[in-house]
Amino acid sequence: MNKHFRLSGSTFQKLEELGVNVPVVVRRAGLPQSVVQQPRVLLKTSELAAFWRAVGEVSTNPAIGLLMGSESRVDKFHPIGLAALSSENFGLAIDRMALYKQLSCPEEIVQEKDEQEWSIQFHWLLADEEPQVFIECAFAWALSIARIGTGTRISPLRVELMQERSHLKTIERHFGCSVVCGRPRNAIIFRASDSQRSFVTRNAELLCLLSPQFEQELQQERENEEFVDRVRIAIQEKFTGQRPTVEDIADMLHMSPRTLQRRLQDEGSSFQKVLDEARHRLARQYLNNSLLELNEAAYLLGFTNANSFVRAFRTWEGVPPARWREMQRERAVQ
Numbered sequence: 001m002n003k004h005f006r007l008s009g010s011t012f013q014k015l016e017e018l019g020v021n022v023p024v025v026v027r028r029a030g031l032p033q034s035v036v037q038q039p040r041v042l043l044k045t046s047e048l049a050a051f052w053r054a055v056g057e058v059s060t061n062p063a064i065g066l067l068m069g070s071e072s073r074v075d076k077f078h079p080i081g082l083a084a085l086s087s088e089n090f091g092l093a094i095d096r097m098a099l100y101k102q103l104s105c106p107e108e109i110v111q112e113k114d115e116q117e118w119s120i121q122f123h124w125l126l127a128d129e130e131p132q133v134f135i136e137c138a139f140a141w142a143l144s145i146a147r148i149g150t151g152t153r154i155s156p157l158r159v160e161l162m163q164e165r166s167h168l169k170t171i172e173r174h175f176g177c178s179v180v181c182g183r184p185r186n187a188i189i190f191r192a193s194d195s196q197r198s199f200v201t202r203n204a205e206l207l208c209l210l211s212p213q214f215e216q217e218l219q220q221e222r223e224n225e226e227f228v229d230r231v232r233i234a235i236q237e238k239f240t241g242q243r244p245t246v247e248d249i250a251d252m253l254h255m256s257p258r259t260l261q262r263r264l265q266d267e268g269s270s271f272q273k274v275l276d277e278a279r280h281r282l283a284r285q286y287l288n289n290s291l292l293e294l295n296e297a298a299y300l301l302g303f304t305n306a307n308s309f310v311r312a313f314r315t316w317e318g319v320p321p322a323r324w325r326e327m328q329r330e331r332a333v334q
Contacts, residue, residue: 052131069140091195243302
């Protein structure tokens with residue numbers, strides 16, 4: 001994966017303000033100490049994930065992610081946050097966050113809405129495991145946008161997390177709602193009507209200044225993005241209990257199946273190879289959800305039965321999924 005994502009220089013400053021030893025974090029993440037002095041830090045997906053995991057390991061506060069994502073002053077937000085705050089309402093702010101977030105992290109924001117609820121899901125796309133600290137930071141950041149933008153103490157209906165948390169009560173107090181762990185997704189659920197809440201911070205002039213810059217950067221990122229990665233992401237998004245076909249993915253990418261297969265071949269790959277890799281990544285992600293049963297993971301990955309999943313996973317990792325999950329738990333304890 002060649003794509004790089006920006007890490008704001010203010011991240012290091014905020015860590016220091018919160019009493020976290022930045023040089024130790026950088027060293028634990030396997031990054032050069034020089035990144036702290038760089039005006040524009042660009043990290044690969046694996047490096048970014050390692051950085052956020054290191055923050056959680058070095059900090060003595062289990063709620064460090066909530067603190068990192070919380071902000072009460074508009075002038076402390078970076079440009080993407082300012083663009084969100086300049087929107088007309090909360091729903092449009094999330095739309096802009098979902099679009100521009102591609103520049104700062106390999107994470108997708110997926111929204112689902114019915115008559116009662118509006119769920120905002122944060123899905124880490126190109127890494128095997130979503131760093132818990134970053135997920136909490138992202139949730140807290142979205143809530144800060146909502147509260148500053150609306151000028152109210154808006155709270156979600158609930159928060160859903162894939163992995164268990166030792167500081168569950170702290171998270172509940174922060175968001176002002178119940179938090180449910182062991183869910184198949186990381187999501188904040190608001191009332192459907194909350195999406196229409198007007199922003200007192202809306203600023204059309206500022207938005208007109210910021211949007212063209214972001215659009216230009218997004219276009220450049222799309223041109224530089226490897227086609228194999230685009231196909232893999234599309235497959236991961238489509239994998240919901242049924243194995244997506246080449247026709248499904250070609251339709252998502254607005255091209256014919258023949259063109260999709262030819263372009264993959266040009267990059268030395270094939271649809272089956274990318275499909276298998278996407279399945280492997282999702283399998284690791286699902287197994288890191290401690291409350292998701294193996295047969296449930298097998299279903300989500302499109303396997304006809306658990307035995308087929310076990311055989312495939314053994315081929316990928318050299319061990320059966322139950323043993324791999326146990327090894328991850330042992331590593332987390334250590």
